[in-house]
């Protein structure tokens with residue numbers, strides 16, 4: 001069993017989030033239609049890291065990438081559907097999934113803890129493959145003074161849109 005770095009722990013606000021709180025938000029922003037939508041779609045690539053959930057919502061033909069952040073019980077999210085309102089049904093679906101099936105979310109902090117046991121050659125091999133297919137990530141290795149990685153990722157997202 002690997003010990004997680006404390007900064008990689010899932011925050012309490014997420015762990016404490018309950019079904020009825022998501023239902024309440026659902027009622028506020030979509031008149032409660034989010035639940036039926038959640039039950040009709042598939043969630044994939046669901047993962048959690050500290051105060052952030054992300055995942056893919058939809059089916060094979062049509063899906064959206066969702067990212068949700070919880071800060072002091074305030075829920076905010078972004079979604080590739082590009083709907084102008086802040087909380088769309090895809091965001092609600094991922095929230096329902098978290099409170100119903102949170103155990104199925106991949107805990108990134110736990111994976112990071114496992115990386116500490118990878119040997120050097122294995123890490124280089126994995127990183128090389130990541131960079132081959134995502135050359136845009138090279139900046140992360142060779143650019144100095146990259147202070148805010150979340151900001152960096154937001155920029156990448158904007159480039160794609």
Ligand SMILES: [Zn+2]
Nearest residue numbers: 079081088090
């Ligand atoms: Zn959406």
